[in-house]
Amino acid sequence: MQTVVTAKLKLNTTPEQFKALRTTQLAYRDSLNYVSQYAFEHGKMSNAVRLQDATYEEIRLRFHLPSQMACSVPRQVGASYKTLWTKVKNNAVHRKEGKTKKRYKGLDKAPTFISPTLTYQYKKDYTFKKEQQVSILTLEGRVIVPYTGYNKHVALIQRGAEIGASKLWYDKPKKQFYLLVSLAIETADPTPETHKQVAGVDVGMRYLAVTATMQGDCTFHSGKQIVPKANHYARLRKRLQKKGTRSATRRLVAISGRERRLKQNTNHVVSKRIVLQHPQSLIGLEHLTDIRERTKRRKGKNAKQRKANRTFSKWSFAELHSMIAYKALLHRSMAIKVDANxxxxxxxxxxxTCKENRPNKGLLFVCQNCQYTLHADLVGARNIAMRTLLLRQDWRGTGLLSVRAFCVGR
Ligand SMILES: [Zn+2]
Incomplete structure (x- = not known):
């Protein structure tokens, strides 16, 4: 089985190298916008070959991009236009069928490229050198930069994982360059024998995650310190949005970034803990469609309900899931999706199964049939673990895992 992971490498640049990378990145973005404008003025053209014929010379002359990079620009712009055209056509069909009244405006003017993130092709625009160094193409030729990264990723690069394209990403607040490298790693095909344990993970707002195994072990990953902080940012964000002044907008960008990073960080920490706790396991995650139902806010006029309707920061459980799935593979585990009903x-x-099993929606689960009593927040995780076990038994019996492994994004 082949799995693609993304290694985030911190580039330890000298001031000259930093300048070279930044200039290259901005020149690349400017040429994207130049070609986008050209495409727009010529019938919103999406044909990459024709775009290249028409703009290549100008890209080289005006923006001084190396030839390899100059070819990527029309290709990227062409692909963007193709996607936008598809949206325009789908929108036309939907309007005809009366599904929507809104007209799609994505191609009313030339699309602008804002992010200066730049894609490098392996062996063409960048290569790895000895002693944790990477050679990267810039407008002034190649620069050789030392890098650092997560040990496991560095080892993979040095031991010759299959290296793919990478993205040069600039962290503006920190003035720091990163290279995001995609690595394809070969992992043994999973079998019931390689995944002997099962675990269930339940996510929610009170506890970001609760895990349970069939041996009765359980762990609560609380969001106690983090969730109120995220909510605080969300409220601040809402106020600034209303204000709408220029300085408010500037603060808004900073706050949104802080809120996002806080959540991302927490998801990283929680997912790592879960995965380290459950090596060589089949980790059951629930289908996420039901979660929205569970965290839905109540409507109402009294104080308690208004309190429940305060601004909440929407937690990204999908991100938490995909981080668990991604890290699981690095620890010889595998995440699968389980029916969450x-x-x-x-x-x-x-x-x-009945609503009354949870009297007064309290903290205790009391089965109305057999009187079995348990902490309510643990019931979900326990049930998910059990459903995971059933899937594993089925897998052992038939040799087929009847669910698809959790899709790892990015
Ligand atoms: Zn019971």
Whole structure:
């Protein structure tokens, strides 16, 4: 089985190298916008070959891009226009069918490229050198930069994982360049024998994650310190949005970034803990469609309900899931999706499912059939673990895993 992971490498640049990379990045973005304008003025053209014929000389002359890079520009612009054209056509169909009244405006003017993130092709625009150094193409030729990164990723690069394209990403607040390298690693095909343990992970707002195994072990990953902080940012963001002045907008960008990074960081920490706790396991995650239902806010006029309707920061459980799935593979585990229906209402002991199993929606789960009693937040994780176990038994019996492994994004 082949898995693609992304290694984030910190580039330790000298001031000259830093300048060279930044100039290259900005020149690349400017040429994207130049070609985009050209495409727009010529019938919103999406044909990459024709775009290249028409703009290549100008890109070289005006923006001084090396030839390899100059070829990537029309290709990228062409692809963007193709995507936008598809959206325009789909929108036309939807309007005809009366599904929507809104007209898609994505091609009303030339699309602008804002992010200066630049894609490098392996062996053409960048290569790895000895002693943790990487050679990267810039407008002034190649620069050789030392890098640091997560040990596991560095080892993979040095041991010759299959290296793909990379992205040069600039962290503006920190004035720091990173190279995001995609690595394809070969992992043994998973079998029931390589994944002997099962674990269930339940996510939610009170506890970001609760895990349970069939041996009765459980862990609560609380969001106690983090969630209120994220909510604070969300409220601040809402106020600034209303204000709408220029300085408010500037602060808004900073706050949104802080909120996002806080959540991302927490998801990293929680997912890492979970994965380290469950090596060589089949980790069950629930389908996320049900979560929205569970965290839906109540409508109402009294104080308690208004309190429940305060501005909340939407937690990205999808991100948490994909981080677990991604890290699981690096620790010889695998995440799978499990049916999430009634995971919080079903009795883990006898299977009896009803709302009344959770009297007054309190902290205790009391089965109305067999009186089995358990911490309510644990019931979901326990049930997910059990559903994961059933899938594993089925896998052992038939040799087929009847669910698709959790898709790893990025
Ligand atoms: Zn029961």
């Amino acid at each position: 009634y995971t919080s209402q079903a009795c883990p002991k006898c299977g009896h």
